[in-house]
Amino acid sequence: xxxxxxxxxxxxxxxxxxxxxxxxxxxxxxxxxxxxxxxxxxxxxxxxxxxxxxxxxxxxxxxxxxxxxxxxxxxxxxxxxxxxxxxxxxxxxxxxxxxxxxxxxxxxxxxxxxxxxxxxxxxxxxxxxxxxxxxxxxxxxxxxxxxxxxxxxxxxxxxxxxxxxxxxxxxxxxxxxxxxxxxxxxxxxxxxxxxxxxxxxxxxxxxxxxxxxxxxxxxxxxxxxxxxxxxxxxxxxxxxxxxxxxxxxxxxxxxxxxxxxxxxxxxxxxxxxxxxxxxxxxxxxxxxxxxxxxxxxxxxxxxxxxxxxxxxxxxxxxxxxxxxxxxxxxxxxxxx
Amino acid sequence: xxxxxxxxxxxxxxxxxxxxxxxxxxxxxxxxxxxxxxxxxxxxxxxxxxxxxxxxxxxxxxxxxxxxxxxxxxxxxxxxxxxxxxxxxxxxxxxxxxxxxxxxxxxxxxxxxxxxxxxxxxxxxxxxxxxxxxxxxxxxxxxxxxxxxxxxxxxxxxxxxxxxxxxxxxxxxxxxxxxxxxxxxxxxxxxxxxxxxxxxxxxxxxxxxxxxxxxxxxxxxxxxxxxxxxxxxxxxxxxxxxxxxxxxxxxxxxxxxxxxxxxxxxxxxxxxxxxxxxxxxxxxxxxxxxxxxxxxxxxxxxxxxxxxxxxxxxxxxxxxxxxxxxxxxxxxxxxx
DNA sequence: TTGAAAGCGCTACCAG
DNA sequence: CTGGTAGCGCTTTCAA
Numbered sequence: 001x002x003x004x005x006x007x008x009x010x011x012x013x014x015x016x017x018x019x020x021x022x023x024x025x026x027x028x029x030x031x032x033x034x035x036x037x038x039x040x041x042x043x044x045x046x047x048x049x050x051x052x053x054x055x056x057x058x059x060x061x062x063x064x065x066x067x068x069x070x071x072x073x074x075x076x077x078x079x080x081x082x083x084x085x086x087x088x089x090x091x092x093x094x095x096x097x098x099x100x101x102x103x104x105x106x107x108x109x110x111x112x113x114x115x116x117x118x119x120x121x122x123x124x125x126x127x128x129x130x131x132x133x134x135x136x137x138x139x140x141x142x143x144x145x146x147x148x149x150x151x152x153x154x155x156x157x158x159x160x161x162x163x164x165x166x167x168x169x170x171x172x173x174x175x176x177x178x179x180x181x182x183x184x185x186x187x188x189x190x191x192x193x194x195x196x197x198x199x200x201x202x203x204x205x206x207x208x209x210x211x212x213x214x215x216x217x218x219x220x221x222x223x224x225x226x227x228x229x230x231x232x233x234x235x236x237x238x239x240x241x242x243x244x245x246x247x248x249x250x251x252x253x254x255x256x257x258x259x260x261x262x263x264x265x266x267x268x269x270x271x272x273x274x275x276x277x278x279x280x281x282x283x284x285x286x287x288x289x290x291x292x293x294x295x296x297x298x299x300x301x302x303x304x305x306x307x308x309x310x311x312x313x314x315x316x317x318x319x320x321x322x323x324x325x326x327x328x329x330x331x332x333x334x335x336x
Numbered sequence: 337x338x339x340x341x342x343x344x345x346x347x348x349x350x351x352x353x354x355x356x357x358x359x360x361x362x363x364x365x366x367x368x369x370x371x372x373x374x375x376x377x378x379x380x381x382x383x384x385x386x387x388x389x390x391x392x393x394x395x396x397x398x399x400x401x402x403x404x405x406x407x408x409x410x411x412x413x414x415x416x417x418x419x420x421x422x423x424x425x426x427x428x429x430x431x432x433x434x435x436x437x438x439x440x441x442x443x444x445x446x447x448x449x450x451x452x453x454x455x456x457x458x459x460x461x462x463x464x465x466x467x468x469x470x471x472x473x474x475x476x477x478x479x480x481x482x483x484x485x486x487x488x489x490x491x492x493x494x495x496x497x498x499x500x501x502x503x504x505x506x507x508x509x510x511x512x513x514x515x516x517x518x519x520x521x522x523x524x525x526x527x528x529x530x531x532x533x534x535x536x537x538x539x540x541x542x543x544x545x546x547x548x549x550x551x552x553x554x555x556x557x558x559x560x561x562x563x564x565x566x567x568x569x570x571x572x573x574x575x576x577x578x579x580x581x582x583x584x585x586x587x588x589x590x591x592x593x594x595x596x597x598x599x600x601x602x603x604x605x606x607x608x609x610x611x612x613x614x615x616x617x618x619x620x621x622x623x624x625x626x627x628x629x630x631x632x633x634x635x636x637x638x639x640x641x642x643x644x645x646x647x648x649x650x651x652x653x654x655x656x657x658x659x660x661x662x663x664x665x666x667x668x669x670x671x672x
Numbered sequence: 673t674t675g676a677a678a679g680c681g682c683t684a685c686c687a688g
Numbered sequence: 689c690t691g692g693t694a695g696c697g698c699t700t701t702c703a704a
Contacts, residue, residue, distance in 0.1 A: 007697055018675045023699055031673060053455045054399065055697035057390035058680050064454075065431070073419055074619075083409055086434060095401070095454065097431050098422060118400075118431065119389045228623045257623055265625075283410075284620055287564045287593055289601075343681055354691045359683055367689055391681035394696045 006047040015043040026051060064094050066310070067115035069108070071127035073100040075226070077280045077297065078126065081145070085124065085303045092307065096124075122310045141313035143306045152322050158309050159323045160302055167295045167328045168202030171249040171277040174293075176210045178275050178336050180247025183207060184218035186235060186259055187251045188225045199279070203249055218245040222255060231258035239266045246274055253278035253285045256292050260335065276335040290334035298326040342383040351379040362387060400430050402646070403451035405444070407463035409436040411562070413616045413633065414462065417481070421460065421639045428643065432460075458646045477649035479642045488658050494645050495659045496638055503631045503664045504538025507585040507613040510629075512546045514611050514672050516583025519543060520554035522571060522595055523587040524561045535615070539585055554581040558591060567594035575602045582610055589614035589621045592628050596671065612671040626670035634662040 008026075012019040017036060024032050025040045032040075043049075057063055066089055073079055086096040097118065099111045115123070126145040142149065142157040149157045168185075175183050185203050190196070196204075207214050220238050224230035231254065238244075239262055250256035256278030260270050268274050270290060278285055278294040285292040305324055312319055344362075348355045353372060360368050361376045368376075379385075393399055402425055409415055422432040433454065435447045451459070462481040478485065478493040485493045504521075511519050521539050526532070532540075543550050556574050560566035567590065574580075575598055586592035592614030596606050604610050606626060614621055614630040621628040641660055648655055 009697080019698075020675060020677095020700080021673085024674090027699085029699090033673060036673080050453050050455070052394070052697050054390050054393035055680090056699080058388070058394050058682085058696090059698045059700085061680070063390065079415065083436070087436060090433070090435065090450070095431065095433050097426070097433075099426065100419070100423060114426070117386050119386070229627075232625065254623065261625060284623060287590065287620060287623070289568065289597060291565075344683095345681080355682075356684080356691060356693090357689085360690090363683085365684090369689060372689080388681050391696090392683075394680090394698085395682045395684085397696065 005052075006049040007052070008049075010047055011040065011043050011049050014047070015039045063119045063121040065118055065120045066094050066096050067112075067118075067120040067123040068096050068098040069111065069115070069123065069125045069127070070098060070100045072103050073098070074102075076282045081126065081297075081299050081303065084299055085306065088300075088303050088307055092311075094307075122314060124306055124310070141310055143310055145302065145306060156313055157322075158313070158319055160305050160309070161323075161325050162297045162302065163325050163327045164198030165202035165205070167279060168199035168204075168249065169206045170202075170328060170330050171279065171295055172203045172206035173210070174330050174332075174336060175247035175249060175275055175277055176206065176212060178247070178271075180245075180275055181212060182215060182218060182245045183212060183247040183249065184215075184220065184245035185249050185251070186220045186222065186231065186255045189221040189223050199251055215245075217243050220259075226252060226254055228254050228258050231255045232262055235259050235262040236265070239263070239268075244268065244274070248274065248276045250276065250278045252280055253282040253292055253294055256294070256335070257284055257288060260288060260290075260292070271335050277330075278335075281331055285331075285333070288335075293333045293336040294331050296329045296331045298328070302326055341388075342385040343388070344385075346383055347376065347379050347385050350383070351375045399455045399457040401454055401456045402430050402432050403448075403454075403456040403459045404432050404434040405447065405451070405459065405461045405463070406434060406436045408439050409434070410438075412618045417462065417633075417635050417639065420635055421642065424636075424639050424643055428647075430643075458650060460642055460646070477646055479646055481638065481642060492649055493658075494649070494655055496641050496645070497659075497661050498633045498638065499661050499663045500534030501538035501541070503615060504535035504540075504585065505542045506538075506664060506666050507615065507631055508539045508542035509546070510666050510668075510672060511583035511585060511611055511613055512542065512548060514583070514607075516581075516611055517548060518551060518554060518581045519548060519583040519585065520551075520556065520581035521585050521587070522556045522558065522567065522591045525557040525559050535587055551581075553579050556595075562588060562590055564590050564594050567591045568598055571595050571598040572601065575599070575604075580604065580610070584610065584612045586612065586614045588616055589618040589628055589630055592630070592671070593620055593624060596624060596626075596628070607671050613666070614671075617667055621667075621669070624671075629669045629672040630667050632665045632667045634664070638662055 008019045008022050012022045017040060021032055021036060022040055025037050068082060068085060070078060070082055073082060082098055089096040099115055101108055101111055122141045124143045125147060127147045139156055144159045146161050148159055152159065172183060185200055187200055204214060220234045222231045222234050235258055248259050250259050256276050260276055263270055263274050270276055278292045281294045281296040285294045309319055344355045344358050348358045353376060357368055357372060358376055361373050404418060404421060406414060406418055409418060418434055425432040435451055437444055437447055458477045460479045461483060463483045475492055480495045482497050484495055488495065508519060521536060523536055540550060556570045558567045558570050571594055584595050586595050592612050596612055599606055599610050606612055614628045617630045617632040621630045645655055
């Protein structure tokens with residue numbers, strides 16, 4: 001169909017130079033006269049010539065494919081991070097190829113294998129979940145986002161994270177500063193390890209520093225992670241028992257929405273009677289008559305750092321630091 | 337770093353056959369004995385050999401890159417479609433590379449050029465927005481989702497769409513069937529063309545068929561597309577004027593949420609006093625004490641058809657039909 | 673400043 | 689059933 005696409009040979013022939021020169025012009029590798037460049041560019045435009053990437057990749061032994069392994073893409077925070085990552089990669093000539101394991105961790109290796117067989121040149125692992133074994137085999141750079149690698153000494157790996165302790169701290173501190181004295185946290189029920197997570201640790205820290213007591217009876221554990229109905233029921237139950245805080249830090253904006261509704265049902269006004277701070281700056285934070293005050297991550301900065309580190313490792317350079325942490329920001333809206 | 341990756345030559349040498357045979361085994365192109373296969377596979381495993389895709393692509397003159405051009409990725413419906421598309425493409429050995437123009441239509445050509453220079457083998461254009469000029473130049477297949485191409489006769493293009501007329505129709509019919517007599521629509525304010533969109537057309541159709549009158553005074557036009565606050569204000573205003581319907585079809589679940597809140601503020605109960613049907617089956621449809629009844633698109637079927645058509649066109653086959661429409665489904669929950 | 677030429681790793685044709 | 693071999697389109701020495 002149609003006449004085949006132009007190659008460098010065509011360009012070379014028509015502009016009366018060799019393919020070597022055409023290559024130099026295209027890649028701006030110097031060693032050609034301005035007149036030659038003129039002529040070559042002219043012909044390139046005329047033929048609508050586009051270099052064949054496969055040939056280029058083969059010859060230079062490079063790949064522009066970057067694997068992005070994600071625990072669960074449906075979390076809005078994760079989704080926006082991945083979207084931004086893909087966008088930035090694209091702008092820099094890479095191709096992000098995302099692989100969503102939907103928390104089927106037993107399939108993780110299968111997905112990794114699939115990505116390796118596509119010849120990825122680097123891997124970005126993004127997960128708020130449990131740690132996994134480092135992919136053995138090919139020695140390509142691996143960038144961990146919000147997850148710690150098994151071995152941070154590995155020259156070809158690094159970790160980038162959002163400061164979850166700070167998230168809990170800033171939210172709680174803001175509530176206290178706004179006058180709350182009986183502050184509670186709405187969080188997902190502990191996993192089997194029964195260990196508090198970073199956000200709760202930061203929350204406690206703020207409480208301690210301000211001399212506020214922590215009344216465990218006020219806080220709420222949500223059984224089904226990220227579920228509106230589950231969170232609503234949990235908060236409701238606490239409120240039915242007559243246990244009410246005057247400030248809530250909700251581990252996600254979904255929980256914040258649930259909490260606000262439950263408070264409304266119990267005749268409590270937000271923010272007049274009770275103040276609420278959510279987390280993750282999801283779109284639903286705006287789907288409420290009083291827009292929800294929340295915690296925002298430095299999504300773009302995280303992505304940029306990930307790509308910067310990737311490129312560094314790809315070119316064999318040393319990293320400034322193996323582990324980078326980005327702080328969060330309180331977005332003041334109407335529930336505080 | 338480390339010893340270079342194994343090539344087909346290595347495999348051939350170690351298993352005592354030629355590269356041609358190794359190639360045949362890998363691609364299951366027949367013409368080799370079971371014993372040979374055994375041996376070759378063994379060596380492949382032993383060397384942890386992975387074929388070089390760049391070389392393969394170069395030789396076979398193929399590309400596995402599929403461009404996905406998206407008007408706005410932040411719409412949840414669009415997002416989930418694209419995610420599914422990427423997933424299915426990946427499973428079939430393709431690599432989806434998404435390009436989000438965020439409704440900056442003036443940049444569309446720039447993005448297209450960028451994708452072409454990455455040697456995409458097909459293009460999937462996904463947009464609920466205005467039509468654009470067909471990308472000139474390379475004759476690769478183009479699949480339009482929810483958008484009509486300039487020229488449907490083009491052998492290398494096809495259109496796949498969700499039945500928006502049916503969406504409006506089914507929602508409205510359900511409301512009527514549930515006993516509503518004064519049914520309204522909450523929709524985005526018309527654009528400059530001032531033309532009703534498909535969903536509204538379907539809505540009207542159901543009204544007509546059932547012999548219900550259409551009271552324009554009940555319906556609501558939202559100025560800022562997809563905006564919760566804007567929708568809330570608009571519905572509120574209507575309700576303040578004392579104009580209340582007993583059933584609302586909301587063009588999106590965000591509008592449905594706004595509408596429900598506004599009704600609540602006015603002392604109207606959902607679904608007891610007023611019934612509400614949203615659209616697009618977004619996650620927020622569940623972020624309400626009464627889960628929102630909504631309209632669901634056949635996301636997966638649409639993606640599968642897109643890929644099927646793509647592969648057909650890629651191999652030069654004729655398409656069964658140039659234009660495929662998928663019906664929608666009413667998801668009954670608690671607001672009806 | 674330029675060109676000739678040697679491959680990168682793979683597939684597919686042709687001959688046996 | 690198997691092997692030899694000619695490229696796919698590009699980059700990069702090396703020599704001019």
